[in-house]
Amino acid sequence: MQNKQKITILDFGGQYNQLIARRVREMGVYCEILPYTKPMSEWKDASLKGVILTGGPNSVYADGAPRLGSELFEMGVPVLGICYGMHLINFLSGSQVVSAEVSEYGRTELNVDSGVLFEGVSNPTSVFMSHTDYIPSAPAGFTVNAYTESCPVAAFSDESKGMYGVQFHPEVNHTLEGRTILKNFVFNICQCDAGYKLEDQIEKMIADVRAQVGDGKVVAALSGGVDSSVASVIADRALSKGQLTCVFVDHGMMRYKEAEQVMQTYHENLGLNIIHVNAEDRFLDALKGVTEPEQKRKIIGETFVRVFEEEARKIDAQFLLQGTIYPDIIESGINGSATIKSHHNVGGMPKESMFQQEQLVEPLKYLFKDEVRYAGESLGIPHDMLWRQPFPGPGLAVRCIGELRKERLDLLRLCDWIYRDEIAKAGLSESIWQYFAVLTGVKTVGVMGDDRTYADCIALRAVITEDAMTAEVAEIPYPVLNRIVLRIIGECPGVNRVVYDITSKPPGTIEWE
Ligand code: XMP
Numbered sequence: 001m002q003n004k005q006k007i008t009i010l011d012f013g014g015q016y017n018q019l020i021a022r023r024v025r026e027m028g029v030y031c032e033i034l035p036y037t038k039p040m041s042e043w044k045d046a047s048l049k050g051v052i053l054t055g056g057p058n059s060v061y062a063d064g065a066p067r068l069g070s071e072l073f074e075m076g077v078p079v080l081g082i083c084y085g086m087h088l089i090n091f092l093s094g095s096q097v098v099s100a101e102v103s104e105y106g107r108t109e110l111n112v113d114s115g116v117l118f119e120g121v122s123n124p125t126s127v128f129m130s131h132t133d134y135i136p137s138a139p140a141g142f143t144v145n146a147y148t149e150s151c152p153v154a155a156f157s158d159e160s161k162g163m164y165g166v167q168f169h170p171e172v173n174h175t176l177e178g179r180t181i182l183k184n185f186v187f188n189i190c191q192c193d194a195g196y197k198l199e200d201q202i203e204k205m206i207a208d209v210r211a212q213v214g215d216g217k218v219v220a221a222l223s224g225g226v227d228s229s230v231a232s233v234i235a236d237r238a239l240s241k242g243q244l245t246c247v248f249v250d251h252g253m254m255r256y257k258e259a260e261q262v263m264q265t266y267h268e269n270l271g272l273n274i275i276h277v278n279a280e281d282r283f284l285d286a287l288k289g290v291t292e293p294e295q296k297r298k299i300i301g302e303t304f305v306r307v308f309e310e311e312a313r314k315i316d317a318q319f320l321l322q323g324t325i326y327p328d329i330i331e332s333g334i335n336g337s338a339t340i341k342s343h344h345n346v347g348g349m350p351k352e353s354m355f356q357q358e359q360l361v362e363p364l365k366y367l368f369k370d371e372v373r374y375a376g377e378s379l380g381i382p383h384d385m386l387w388r389q390p391f392p393g394p395g396l397a398v399r400c401i402g403e404l405r406k407e408r409l410d411l412l413r414l415c416d417w418i419y420r421d422e423i424a425k426a427g428l429s430e431s432i433w434q435y436f437a438v439l440t441g442v443k444t445v446g447v448m449g450d451d452r453t454y455a456d457c458i459a460l461r462a463v464i465t466e467d468a469m470t471a472e473v474a475e476i477p478y479p480v481l482n483r484i485v486l487r488i489i490g491e492c493p494g495v496n497r498v499v500y501d502i503t504s505k506p507p508g509t510i511e512w513e
Contacts, residue, residue, distance in 0.1 A: 004047055004195060005029060005030065005047050005049050005192050005193065005195060005196075006029075006030045006031055006032060006047045006048060006049065007024050007029060007030075007031040007048075007049060007050045007051070007052060007186060007190065007192065008031065008032055008034060008043050008044075008048060008050075008051050008052075009021055009024075009031055009032065009033045009034070009051075009052045009054060010034060010035075010036045010038075010051060010052070010053050010054065010068075010085075011033050011034060011035050011036060011054050011056075012036050012053060012054050012055065012056030012058070012066045012084050012085060012088070013054075013056035013057055013058065013066065013084075014054040014055030014056045014057075014082070014083065014084065015055075015469075016054075016055065016169055016171050016172055016469065017033055017054045017055075018033065018326060018327050018368070018469065019171040019172060019467065019469055020033075020052055020054060020082065020171040020182075021033050021326070021368075022171075022368050022370075022467065023170075023171050023178070023179060023182050024052075024182065024186060025196060025368070025371070026179075027182070027183060027186055027187070027192075027194060028194030028195065028196050028197070029049075029186055029192045029193075029194060029195075029196055030196040031052075032366070033054075033326075036053075036066050036067075036068060037066075040071050040074070040075070044075065044076070048075075048076075048077055049077055049186075049190040049191065049192045050077050050078045050079070050080070050185065050186065050189065050190030050192070051075050051077060051078070051079045051080070052079075052080045052081075052082065052085070052185075053068075053079065053080070053081040053082065053084075053085025053086075053088055053089070054082055054083075054084070054085055055082050055083030055084045055085060055130070055131075055169065056083070056084035056085075057084075058084060059087075059097070059099065059132075059133050060084070060087045060088055060090075060091045060097050060133070061091075061097070067088065068088060068092065069092075070092075072088070072089065072092050073092075073161075077162065077190065078162035078163075078164065078185070078189045078190050079162060079163055079164065080117075080164045080165070080166070080185050080189075081163075081164070081165040081166075082165075082166055082169060082170065082171070083130070083131055083166075083167060083168070083169060085165065086135070086156070086165030086166060086167055087133055087135065089163055089165050090135050090138070090139055090153075090156075090165065093139035093140075093141075093142065093158075093163075094139055094140070095135065095137065095138065095139035095140075095142075096135070096136060096137075097133050097134070097135055098133065098134060098135075098136055099132055099133050100132055100133070100134055100150070103130075103131065103132040104129040104130075104131055104132075104134075104148070104150055104151060105129060105130050105131075106128065106129065106130075106174075107126050107127070107128060107129075107174055108126070108127055108128070108129045108148050108149075108151075108168070109124045109125075109126060109127075109148060109149070110124055110125050110126070110127045110146050110147075110148055110154055110155075110168065111123060111124050111146060111147050111148065112124065112125060112145070112146045112155075113144065113145055113146060113147070114143065114145055115143065115145035115146075115155065115157050115159075115164075116157075116159065116184055116188055116189055117145060117155065117157060117164055117166070117181055117184050117185060117189070118145060118146065118155070118181065118184070119180075119184050119188065120177075120180050120184070121177045121180055121181060122177065125176055125177050126174075126175070126176045127148075127154075127168035127169070127170070127174075127175040127176075127178070128168055128169045128172045128174035128175045128178075129148070129151070129154075129167065129168050129169075130169060131167060134150075134151050134152075134153070134167065135151075135152075135153040135156070135167070136152060136153070137152065137153065138153050138156040139156075139158075141158045141160075141161070142156045142157060142158045142163070143156060143157055143158070143159075144156050145157055146166075151167055153167070154166065154167045154168060155167065155168075162189070164185065164189070166181070170182050172470065173466065173470070198371055198374055198375055198378070199378060201366075201367070201371075201375070202234070202375050202378060202379065205234050205363040205364070205375075206234055206237050206238045206363075207238070208363065209234060209235050209238035209239070209361055209363050210238040210239065212319070212361055213235075213238070213239060213243065213319055213361060215243075216243070216317070216318045216319055217242075217243055217244075217245070217312075217315060217316060217317035217318060217319065218235060218239065218243060218244050218245070218317055218318075218319040218320070218321050218361060219245050219246075219247055219308055219311050219312040219315065219317040219319070219320055219321070220232045220235060220244060220245065220246040220247065220320075220321035221247060221249070221304065221308055221320065221321065221322050221323070222246040222247060222248045222262075222266065222272070222274060223248070223249075223323070223391075223393055224248065224254075224258065224259075224261075224262035224265075224391070225323065225390065225391055225393070226323075226369070226372060226373060226376065226385070226386055226388070226390065227323030227324070227325050227364055227369075227372055228322070228323030229266075229270070229323070229376065229381060229385060229386075230323065230364060230372050230373075230375055230376040230379065230381065230386075231321055231322065231323040231361075231362070231363050231364050232244070232246050232270075232272055232321065232323075233270060233272075233376070233379050233380075233381055234363045234364075234375075234379070235321050235361065235363065236270075236272060237379070241273075244272075244273060244321070245273055245274075245275065245311070245315055245317065246266065246272045246273060246274040246275070247274070247275055247277055247307075247308060247311045248262060248263060248266070248274055248275070248276050248277070249277045249279050249304060249307050249308070250276065250277065250278050250279060250280060251279055251280065251283040251300065251303070251304070251394075251395060251397075252279070252280025252281070252283050252284055252406070252409065253283070253300075253394065253395030253396040253397045253400075253404070253409060254395055254396070255391065255395075255396065255413060255416055255417065255420075256413045256414065256416065256417035257417075258391075259276070263276055265385060269381075269382050269385065270381065275311070277307060277311065279303070279307050280406075282303060282307070283300065283303050284404060284405070284406060286299050286302075286303050287299055287300070287397070287403075287404045288403075289403060290403065290404070291401075291402050291403055293398070293513035296394065296397050296398070296404070296513070297394055297397075297398070297513075300393070300394045300397055301393075301394075304393075305320075305353050305355070308320055308355075309353065309354045309355070312354070312355075313354075318359055319355070319359050319360070319361050320355045320359060320360055320361065321361040321362075321363075322360060322361070322362050323362075323364060324360075324362040324364065324365045325364045325365065325367055325368065325369060325372055326364075326365060326366055326367055326368055327368060327369065327467075327468070327469075328365075329365060368467070369390075369467065369468070370467070373386045373387065389429075389432075389433065389434045389435070390434055390468070392511060396409055396412055396413065396416070397513075398511045398512065398513040399412060399416075399436055399437065399438045399439065399511065399512060399513070400412050400438075400439045400441075401438065401439060401440055401441035401512060401513065402439075402441035408439055411439060411456065411492060411494055411495070412437060412438075412439040412458075414491070414492050415437040415439070415458050415488050415492050415495060416436055416437040418484065418487045418488050418491060418492070419435065419436070419437045419460060419484050419488070420435070420436075422480060422483050422484045422487065423435055423462075423476070423480070423484075426476075426477070426480045428476065428480070431464075431474075432462050432463070432464065432474040432476070433463055433464050433465050433471070433474070434461075434462070434463050434465075434468075434510060435460070435461060435462035435463070435474065435476075436461055437458050437459070437460055437461075437488075438458065438459040438460075438461060438501070438512045439456060439458060440456070440457045440458065440459050440499075440512075441456075442456075442457045443455060443456055443457065444457050444496065444497045445496075446496035446497055448489075448496065453496040454496075455494050455495055455496035455497075456494050456495045456496070456497075457495070457496075457497040457498070457499060458488055458492075458495050458497070458498045458499075459498075459499050459500070459501050459512070460476075460481070460484065460498060460499070460500050460501065461501045461510070461512070462474035462476055463504075463505070463510055465505070465510070468505075468510060469505075470504070470505055470506065471504060471505040471510055472504050473501070473502045473503070473504055476500075481500060484498070485498040
């Protein structure tokens with residue numbers, strides 16, 4: 001995607017990197033996240049207005065630590081280093097980084113002294129810190145712009161060289177005035193204009209799909225989720241009749257009656273050319289005896305691809321369309337970040353697939369979830385389809401802890417349906433971002449009637465989040481929880497206990513696996 005202005009974000013492996021990119025795009029400025037190893041000649045062009053160096057898990061002194069060399073000083077545009085990125089600027093400017101005895105983690109009061117980056121920011125303000133290494137004194141030529149009780153250089157700058165650094169994370173919501181700080185960098189320091197519009201991107205995505213596919217044929221992996229639906233509609237707009245076949249693979253890990261609903265919605269609302277493949281037995285056979293979460297994901301990803309390959313061969317299609325979005329790529333560690341979970345549509349892609357990288361059509365791979373939804377709205381996809389709660393590609397597999405057997409999945413499906421039914425009846429479906437039941441794999445002792453039971457424990461998960469990167473627990477009213485528990489115990493033989501998961505993300509993740 002060619003844009004007139006861009007901010008390049010160099011990825012050093014931090015977990016919040018995509019939030020930085022989201023914040024910049026929210027301001028109407030295009031940005032890209034690239035691995036720090038990407039040669040500058042490949043991204044430094046006339047559109048470059050600024051560079052952000054991200055955080056990362058390393059110490060700048062560690063063996064093999066990700067580093068830049070003298071190119072840091074050859075960018076010709078302002079540079080903002082965040083956390084590890086700041087340490088790197090400091091280190092390359094000839095100053096020390098030291099390791100503290102205790103990490104600084106969480107909300108911290110920041111005292112602001114000066115600097116363009118802090119224009120309009122209150123003093124003191126609250127910021128989110130997550131670090132062990134810190135900078136005891138700024139390098140020669142740099143001014144200290146802010147400090148905290150335990151961090152003497154929490155922000156510095158050499159405005160004459162266009163170098164800025166912050167120890168805290170302005171991109172996360174816990175930094176109260178983080179958006180102002182980033183805006184100061186993007187508009188006041190880098191002099192960007194807010195010219196990036198999603199509508200223009202949609203036109204570009206359609207044109208790109210057309211250019212990539214030419215007269216070829218595409219098989220689309222349609223899951224029923226928002227991303228694959230929007231990707232398929234883009235491809236449908238881009239291609240002629242007969243070029244696109246959408247394949248909905250039922251892997252046996254969908255929610256209650258979901259497969260039927262998905263098929264009906266696509267036929268009725270979107271008029272897509274879609275076929276339904278029932279592959280439940282095949283998936284469950286491949287997953288027999290497997291309990292390790294990453295292995296489950298990889299097997300599911302691989303089996304998906306095999307099924308699509310077979311469907312593609314049947315219709316002689318050379319391309320596979322996927323609803324991969326930007327966070328999938330970043331979270332799967334492809335950019336060098338630590339892999340938290342292999343998203344099935346990225347990490348699970350086997351190397352020896354018939355689809356090589358250039359045969360993957362991924363129109364949404366530079367968009368964030370909310371951008372995908374807005375793109376879907378402008379493409380005329382019904383609102384309800386776009387704003388339904390997200391359902392992971394591996395489906396109930398990541399909510400069924402332990403072996404994936406049909407009877408366990410059926411039990412989970414029933415519990416999950418009761419949970420969703422009660423949430424809908426309580427009028428809460430719109431206000432909770434994602435909620436689902438988990439079959440914990442733990443059996444506990446109970447008493448029902450006069451008998452001892454030893455049966456399954458179900459966990460209820462409900463979260464509120466803006467972007468799924470961090471999440472808070474949704475507070476479901478107690479009487480609603482009570483009704484859900486009574487119904488699950490009463491209607492689901494084999495369950496004798498229900499617990500409510502009140503872990504936020506971090507430290508938990510939203511899904512259990
Ligand atoms: P976690 O569990 O990583 O989930 O906090 C964040 C969001 O991502 C969804 N999720 C996935 N979606 N393929 C997907 O399409 C996956 O492999 C996958 N894993 C997690 C999860 O439901 C939540 O909305």
